[in-house]
Amino acid sequence: MYSCSMKKIILHADMDAFFAAVEQVNNPSLKGKPVIIGADPVKGKGRGVVSTASYEARKFGVHSAMSVSEAYRKCPEGIFLFPNMELYKSYSKIIFDIFRKYTPLVEPLSIDEAFLDCTGSEKLYGDGVSIAKKIKEDVFNSTGLTVSVGVSSNKSVSKIASDLNKPDGLSICPYGKEKEFLSELHISCIWGVGKKTVKYLESIGIHKVGDLAVLSSDNALKILGNNGLKLRRLANGIDNREVIAETGIQKSLTREHTFYKDVSSYDIVMKTLFKICDTVCYNMRRDNLKSKTAVLKVRFENFETLTRNYTFDNYITTTNMLYSEIKRLFELVYEINDNRKIRLIGAGVTNIIVDDKIDNINQLDLFQDKGLKIEMDKCDMVYDNLKNKYGNKIKRASLI
Numbered sequence: 001m002y003s004c005s006m007k008k009i010i011l012h013a014d015m016d017a018f019f020a021a022v023e024q025v026n027n028p029s030l031k032g033k034p035v036i037i038g039a040d041p042v043k044g045k046g047r048g049v050v051s052t053a054s055y056e057a058r059k060f061g062v063h064s065a066m067s068v069s070e071a072y073r074k075c076p077e078g079i080f081l082f083p084n085m086e087l088y089k090s091y092s093k094i095i096f097d098i099f100r101k102y103t104p105l106v107e108p109l110s111i112d113e114a115f116l117d118c119t120g121s122e123k124l125y126g127d128g129v130s131i132a133k134k135i136k137e138d139v140f141n142s143t144g145l146t147v148s149v150g151v152s153s154n155k156s157v158s159k160i161a162s163d164l165n166k167p168d169g170l171s172i173c174p175y176g177k178e179k180e181f182l183s184e185l186h187i188s189c190i191w192g193v194g195k196k197t198v199k200y201l202e203s204i205g206i207h208k209v210g211d212l213a214v215l216s217s218d219n220a221l222k223i224l225g226n227n228g229l230k231l232r233r234l235a236n237g238i239d240n241r242e243v244i245a246e247t248g249i250q251k252s253l254t255r256e257h258t259f260y261k262d263v264s265s266y267d268i269v270m271k272t273l274f275k276i277c278d279t280v281c282y283n284m285r286r287d288n289l290k291s292k293t294a295v296l297k298v299r300f301e302n303f304e305t306l307t308r309n310y311t312f313d314n315y316i317t318t319t320n321m322l323y324s325e326i327k328r329l330f331e332l333v334y335e336i337n338d339n340r341k342i343r344l345i346g347a348g349v350t351n352i353i354v355d356d357k358i359d360n361i362n363q364l365d366l367f368q369d370k371g372l373k374i375e376m377d378k379c380d381m382v383y384d385n386l387k388n389k390y391g392n393k394i395k396r397a398s399l400i
C-alpha cells in the first residue's frame with residue numbers, strides 16, 4: 001500500500017533575547033552588557049516585571065517575568081530600559097520578510113517566533129538544515145541579530161529543538177528519530193504541560209518525556225484526563241498539526257481589546273472574550289464568511305504576546321462554538337503564566353473562505369432551520385435578525 005503521509009520539513013525559529021538584542025544592535029555601546037527590558041527598578045523599589053534580559057544579564061539570574069526590583073538586586077549594574085515596541089516591531093517585520101523568502105507557509109507565534117513549513121522549498125534552497133543555516137545567516141546579515149532554529153518533521157519537535165542550544169542555536173532532529181530525540185528531556189518542554197501538570201506528573205514519578213511516552217493509553221487518560229492521549233502523542237514525537245500561514249489577503253476576522261488597566265480577573269477576561277466572539281461570529285454570519293480555525297491572542301502586562309489557534313473539523317458557525325474553544329485556548333495559556341496580569345486580549349477566526357453558495361442566512365425565517373445545511377444556533381438566528389433590524393443597540397442579556 002502507498003502511504004499518503006509525506007515527510008515534512010518544519011522549522012521553528014525564535015530570536016535570541018529579542019527586545020534586549022534589538023536594543024544592543026540599535027545602540028552598540030550596549031553590546032556585551034547586561035541589558036534588562038522592563039520598568040525602572042527605582043533602586044530596588046520599582047514596580048513592574050522584566051520583559052526580557054540580554055544573555056549577559058541572564059548570567060546574574062535575571063529572566064523574563066521576574067520583578068524589576070528582584071532583577072535589580074541580582075544585577076545592580078544592569079542597564080534597565082523601557083520597552084520600545086515600535087522599534088521591536090520594525091525589526092520583527094524585517095525578520096518575517098526574510099522567513100517568507102524561504103517559504104510562503106510562515107505561521108507567526110509571537111513578535112519574534114514562527115513556524116515555517118519548508119517542505120516545498122527543498123529544490124530551491126536544499127534540505128532543512130541548509131535552509132535553517134541560510135535563514136540564520138540572512139537574519140544576521142540584515143539585522144545583526146541571532147536566531148535559534150529547530151528543524152524536524154513536525155511543529156512540536158521543532159519548537160522544542162529551537163530552545164535546546166540558545167542563543168544562536170541550530171538543533172536538528174532527523175526524520176524517524178523524534179521519539180529518541182525527546183526521551184531524555186524534561187516533561188515541561190511539551191506544549192500544554194504547564195506548571196501544575198509538571199508538579200503533578202513529578203509527584204507520581206514522571207520526569208522525562210520518555211516516561212510520559214511509555215504510558216499506556218489507559219494510564220495516560222487516567223493520569224491526565226482528556227488531554228492524556230494528545231500529550232502522550234506529543235511525548236512520542238507525533239504531531240500532525242499543519243503550519244497555518246498568515247497571508248496578506250483578508251483571511252482573518254479578529255477583534256482585540258486593550259484593558260484600561262491591566263487585569264487579573266478571569267471573569268472580566270472571559271466576559272470580554274465572549275463579547276469579542278459574539279461580534280466576530282455575527283460579522284462572519286452576516287458576510288457569509290466561513291472558517292474552521294479559531295485564534296486567540298493574549299498580551300501580558302510585560303508585553304509578552306502569545307497567539308494560539310485550533311482548527312475544527314467543521315466550520316465555526318455559532319458564537320458558543322467559537323467561545324468555548326477560545327476559552328479552552330485561554331486556559332492552556334493561562335495555566336503557564338498564571339500570576340501575570342493581562343493587558344490585551346483578542347480572538348477571532350483565520351483561514352477564512354467566502355461561501356457564496358450559502359443563501360444569506362439572515363434571510364431565513366427565524367425557526368425554519370430544516371433546509372439549513374450548516375449547524376446554526378437558534379439563539380444566534382434570533383439575535384442576528386434583531387441586530388439586522390435594530391442595529392447595535394441589540395445586546396445579549398448575558399452581556400448587559
Ligand code: TTP
Nearest residue numbers: 015016017018019051052064065112302303304
Ligand atoms: P521570548 O522568545 O520568549 O524570549 P527572548 O527572545 O527574549 O529570549 P530567548 O532567547 O529565550 O528566546 O520572547 C520574545 C520577546 O517577547 C522578548 O524579547 C520580550 C517579550 N517577552 C515579554 O515581554 N515578557 C515575557 O515574559 C516573555 C517570555 C517575553
Ligand code: MG
Nearest residue numbers: 014015016112
Ligand atoms: Mg525569543
